[in-house]
Amino acid sequence: MIESNLPVLIILSPLCAALICMLLTAIHRELGRAVVVLAVLVSLVMSVMQLRLVIDGGPIHYAIGNYAVPYGIELVIDSLNALIIVMISLIGFLTVLSAGNFSDRRPLVHGAANTILALLITGLLGMASTGDVFNLYVFLEITSLSAYCLIALGGSRGVVSAYRYLLVGTIAATLYLIGVALLYGATGTLNMGDMAEILDKGDHDNVMLLASCFLIPAFGIKMALFPFHGWQPSAYTHAEPGTRPLISGVMGKLPALAMFRYFYCIFGTDFVYVKYMMAVLGVFSVIGMLYGSIMAMWQSDIRKMLAYSSVAQISYISLGFAVGTPVALAGAFLHMLGHAFMKGGLFFCTGAVRFKYGTADLNDFGRLYKKMPLTGGLLTLAALSMIGIPPTAGFFSKWYLALGAAGQHEWIYIAVLVISSLLNAAYFFKLIEKLFIQKSSGIRERWSSRELELPVTLLVPIVVCFIAILGIGLCNAWIVDVLMMSLEGVGL
Amino acid sequence: MSFNWLSWLPLEYRPLCAVLVSLCASGLIYVLGEHVHRNLREGITLSAAVIKIILVYSLIPAALAGNEVKLELFRIVKGVSFALSVDPAGMVFACVAATLWLLTSVYSIGYMRGHGEENQTGYFAAFAMCLSAATGLCFAANLLTFFIFFEVLTVATYPLVVHYRDDEAVASGRKYLAYTLISGQIFFAAIVIVYAVSGTMDFKPGGFLTADMLPMPWALIVFFMMVGAGIVKAGVMPLHSWLPAAMVAPTPVSALLHAVAVVKAGAFCTLRVVLYVFGPELAKDCGGAQLLAWMAVFTIIVSSFIAMRKTNLKARLAFSTVGQLSYIVLGICILTPFSTAGALYHIVAHAFMKITLFMAAGAIFVTTHKKDITEMVGLGRRMPVTMGAFAAASIGIAGFPFFAGFVSKANIIFGAVEAGQPLFVATLIASALLALAYLMPVVLIAFKKEVDNPDFREFGEANPRMLVPLVLAAVLSAVLGIAPNLGLHLFDLSLMAGNSIFDPLM
Numbered sequence: 001m002i003e004s005n006l007p008v009l010i011i012l013s014p015l016c017a018a019l020i021c022m023l024l025t026a027i028h029r030e031l032g033r034a035v036v037v038l039a040v041l042v043s044l045v046m047s048v049m050q051l052r053l054v055i056d057g058g059p060i061h062y063a064i065g066n067y068a069v070p071y072g073i074e075l076v077i078d079s080l081n082a083l084i085i086v087m088i089s090l091i092g093f094l095t096v097l098s099a100g101n102f103s104d105r106r107p108l109v110h111g112a113a114n115t116i117l118a119l120l121i122t123g124l125l126g127m128a129s130t131g132d133v134f135n136l137y138v139f140l141e142i143t144s145l146s147a148y149c150l151i152a153l154g155g156s157r158g159v160v161s162a163y164r165y166l167l168v169g170t171i172a173a174t175l176y177l178i179g180v181a182l183l184y185g186a187t188g189t190l191n192m193g194d195m196a197e198i199l200d201k202g203d204h205d206n207v208m209l210l211a212s213c214f215l216i217p218a219f220g221i222k223m224a225l226f227p228f229h230g231w232q233p234s235a236y237t238h239a240e241p242g243t244r245p246l247i248s249g250v251m252g253k254l255p256a257l258a259m260f261r262y263f264y265c266i267f268g269t270d271f272v273y274v275k276y277m278m279a280v281l282g283v284f285s286v287i288g289m290l291y292g293s294i295m296a297m298w299q300s301d302i303r304k305m306l307a308y309s310s311v312a313q314i315s316y317i318s319l320g321f322a323v324g325t326p327v328a329l330a331g332a333f334l335h336m337l338g339h340a341f342m343k344g345g346l347f348f349c350t351g352a353v354r355f356k357y358g359t360a361d362l363n364d365f366g367r368l369y370k371k372m373p374l375t376g377g378l379l380t381l382a383a384l385s386m387i388g389i390p391p392t393a394g395f396f397s398k399w400y401l402a403l404g405a406a407g408q409h410e411w412i413y414i415a416v417l418v419i420s421s422l423l424n425a426a427y428f429f430k431l432i433e434k435l436f437i438q439k440s441s442g443i444r445e446r447w448s449s450r451e452l453e454l455p456v457t458l459l460v461p462i463v464v465c466f467i468a469i470l471g472i473g474l475c476n477a478w479i480v481d482v483l484m485m486s487l488e489g490v491g492l
Numbered sequence: 493m494s495f496n497w498l499s500w501l502p503l504e505y506r507p508l509c510a511v512l513v514s515l516c517a518s519g520l521i522y523v524l525g526e527h528v529h530r531n532l533r534e535g536i537t538l539s540a541a542v543i544k545i546i547l548v549y550s551l552i553p554a555a556l557a558g559n560e561v562k563l564e565l566f567r568i569v570k571g572v573s574f575a576l577s578v579d580p581a582g583m584v585f586a587c588v589a590a591t592l593w594l595l596t597s598v599y600s601i602g603y604m605r606g607h608g609e610e611n612q613t614g615y616f617a618a619f620a621m622c623l624s625a626a627t628g629l630c631f632a633a634n635l636l637t638f639f640i641f642f643e644v645l646t647v648a649t650y651p652l653v654v655h656y657r658d659d660e661a662v663a664s665g666r667k668y669l670a671y672t673l674i675s676g677q678i679f680f681a682a683i684v685i686v687y688a689v690s691g692t693m694d695f696k697p698g699g700f701l702t703a704d705m706l707p708m709p710w711a712l713i714v715f716f717m718m719v720g721a722g723i724v725k726a727g728v729m730p731l732h733s734w735l736p737a738a739m740v741a742p743t744p745v746s747a748l749l750h751a752v753a754v755v756k757a758g759a760f761c762t763l764r765v766v767l768y769v770f771g772p773e774l775a776k777d778c779g780g781a782q783l784l785a786w787m788a789v790f791t792i793i794v795s796s797f798i799a800m801r802k803t804n805l806k807a808r809l810a811f812s813t814v815g816q817l818s819y820i821v822l823g824i825c826i827l828t829p830f831s832t833a834g835a836l837y838h839i840v841a842h843a844f845m846k847i848t849l850f851m852a853a854g855a856i857f858v859t860t861h862k863k864d865i866t867e868m869v870g871l872g873r874r875m876p877v878t879m880g881a882f883a884a885a886s887i888g889i890a891g892f893p894f895f896a897g898f899v900s901k902a903n904i905i906f907g908a909v910e911a912g913q914p915l916f917v918a919t920l921i922a923s924a925l926l927a928l929a930y931l932m933p934v935v936l937i938a939f940k941k942e943v944d945n946p947d948f949r950e951f952g953e954a955n956p957r958m959l960v961p962l963v964l965a966a967v968l969s970a971v972l973g974i975a976p977n978l979g980l981h982l983f984d985l986s987l988m989a990g991n992s993i994f995d996p997l998m
Contacts, residue, residue: 178679308668330570387673388642389643389644389646391640395643396569399684406684406688416676422674422677425673429669433654433662435652435659476568477566478567480570
């Protein structure tokens with residue numbers, strides 16, 4: 001019973017929690033949060049079960065409400081999104097777990113924040129699972145709307161950033177809808193698999209070309225790809241502190257997954273212009289990698305530095321799409337998984353520092369490793385992984401990306417990967433220098449305990465991210481095998 | 493030596509254990525270091541060093557017999573496994589690293605305590621990590637495994653370079669990172685290209701790349717992209733300037749950098765790339781070997797002249813290292829069995845001699861707080877043992893018979909003669925004289941007869957924890973010169989490595 005309905009239950013569990021969260025918060029302040037934590041944990045367990053099912057038995061096609069497939073909504077789980085769903089629910093769980101430490105004093109806001117966080121996780125899980133282009137729009141909007149709210153909850157500057165994001169995000173949503181409308185007009189279907197088949201049969205190159213012109217900026221804005229990233233740095237910086245790991249670590253990855261679905265699963269290789277589209281994407285990625293890193297170097301607020309670094313890192317993923325061979329795509333997805341834990345982990349750390357010392361200025365990080373050894377350890381490891389030092393996750397995704405590029409004789413991409421790593425090194429070693437070398441500034445503890453450097457709910461995410469970064473690195477061959485189950489035959 | 497009692501541990505797992513023992517030691521020291529007594533902390537280092545020596549030495553018989561000892565642990569990326577194997581060349585470097593870790597550890601304890609250094613926990617943890625990575629380098633059976641350890645070594649050395657955490661140290665640390673990370677990333681790109689064109693990563697004596705995989709301009713470009721990482725670490729000019737800058741670190745770190753792990757890892761990387769990836773033929777045909785050889789010649793001569801002008805003892809030794817490491821690079825690039833064996837043996841010889849020199853410099857500094865050569869007038873009277881060892885090692889560096897340096901240099905010269913390269917022979921001989929010219933003045937000043945320097949009245953000989961390792965290292969560098977095969981058969985192993993590369997039938 002549970003097993004056959006896993007795809008939908010994973011999405012429903014946080015959705016239900018979101019619906020009752022406010023009510024329960026009215027009864028007791030922490031009750032609503034507890035239910036959200038529990039619901040996301042349930043999703044996490046089920047998503048691991050689902051991953052095992054997909055690995056053993058191949059892709060799952062699930063028709064919601066048993067409506068016949070091209071007409072009803074379908075959830076399609078293959079090994080790609082099964083892994084990404086595990087990643088979303090794991091980071092989602094860690095985020096809701098730690099968010100309690102940053103909660104607002106006002107019970108209403110506290111309850112609302114948890115509700116919206118649960119909705120955000122619902123939206124992300126839905127975007128990952130769906131096999132229907134309009135349903136994708138719905139989940140994209142759930143995600144975006146909850147993100148606007150969560151960013152606005154981060155204080156007065158958050159409101160401004162959220163408003164900016166709202167304006168740009170609405171444009172993206174509209175562009176996406178226009179793209180869908182064009183495709184629907186040509187094919188008469190909204191189901192991804194069905195649409196792919198119909199596009200295959202007829203001569204639809206011009207429609208696909210027109211649709212891509214709307215879809216690339218749409219997804220580009222949502223994933224904060226250069227040159228559509230304008231909203232992102234301030235939004236990541238000022239978002240509600242407890243939710244930053246999820247917003248910055250995971251949210252940008254799902255539009256990237258959707259982009260992959262469009263260009264490689266729906267349009268496919270018979271789309272004559274796909275090469276040109278991917279070349280455009282490649283140019284954006286190359287500039288984005290350099291621009292993001294160079295901007296990150298000049299930031300003294302660590303959150304802003306990390307936000308700009310995300311602009312660069314998301315370009316790694318689109319670079320993998322631009323290369324387009326199965327190996328490069330595997331690298332892109334491996335980077336999606338790895339980067340979620342690196343960036344999530346870095347934001348968990350900055351959150352922890354903020355929680356303990358109330359500061360996010362890089363200059364206050366002097367000799368932090370002595371006061372917070374575990375946090376310092378994760379900051380260092382995640383920074384090394386961002387640079388791409390083996391045996392961390394970041395090195396291996398770079399390896400597959402570079403290998404794919406070498407297979408296509410795209411030497412410029414390899415050169416840019418190398419330069420980008422070095423630029424990353426320039427600002428992440430600045431962080432490491434602060435952590436270990438600079439004299440400690442006179443920051444005062446707001447929270448202290450004899451045994452632990454942080455409350456358990458903040459320590460768990462830090463330890464899990466640490467293990468995940470190393471684990472994804474060391475088990476990359478296994479993960480790539482799983483990814484390849486879906487990527488074999490896909491690609492240019 | 494017999495290691496039968498160790499038979500419960502299968503041979504193929506011993507390289508892995510040798511890597512892990514220092515890694516675990518590093519972790520333990522980092523976690524426990526601040527909470528346990530410092531003697532216990534140093535106990536971890538010393539016991540790990542002893543276990544490592546036993547493990548590494550126990551592999552020598554297998555390496556001598558030419559047995560295949562290979563462990564494929566797991567797939568490191570799709571298509572390439574994390575593989576460790578034992579081959580003669582790796583064995584030579586591993587023996588040096590393991591032996592000298594014990595000596596430097598004992599010395600470090602004496603130095604760090606004698607000097608009252610801060611942050612000793614981090615120091616010993618990073619030190620153990622470096623040795624773990626260096627051992628991994630020796631046993632890595634393919635390029636990717638090698639690269640992983642190479643980068644770990646790069647990162648693990650950084651905390652040692654910035655040990656004092658003042659502005660100078662930070663500047664040197666940045667310089668170090670800039671050189672090593674840039675060359676490392678270029679190395680990475682080259683590895684990707686090599687894998688893309690050849691589909692394999694396994695080191696093979698004589699190389700696995702062929703001219704049809706990499707057509708001409710590419711072969712030379714990829715050659716320098718790969719070798720670049722090695723020669724940056726080995727300090728070949730013009731890529732050497734991080735090395736003298738890194739002299740700000742405590743002296744045992746300099747000893748480690750210069751004698752044991754880092755620069756030797758660079759030389760070893762060059763060896764692997766030139767002879768086990770490209771192979772003598774392709775290296776010669778693409779012109780890379782000749783170019784590199786001339787760079788080495790340039791370095792040998794120029795660094796000697798720079799060394800003469802340095803009055804800071806450690807700086808003088810640093811430039812001596814720059815020159816001596818280029819001997820190894822030159823030996824590799826001459827591309828004959830003898831020169832290769834000589835180059836490998838020079839890893840051993842230079843390690844023991846240079847570590848003696850650095851240990852002596854450190855002992856002088858801790859005991860008398862003197863850094864400049866000009867201030868050391870009459871020092872020899874007060875510290876006769878230290879300065880005696882220094883004198884012996886200096887003569888050895890110059891390549892006098894009955895010292896280890898002679899064995900290696902003679903073989904490189906044989907090789908150069910065999911290859912018909914009289915200019916290389918002349919360089920090697922000239923550099924021996926130059927080495928005497930920059931090292932002997934130190935000895936002469938220290939033993940100057942007429943002056944009784946009042947500065948040194950209150951000082952005696954160095955602390956025994958520093959004195960014993962340094963005398964031991966000096967004695968070993970003499971013993972290895974008289975009996976190059978003593979105990980560990982290091983010279984036979986070097987010869988085996990040289991022959992296996994140039995004689996595919998073996």
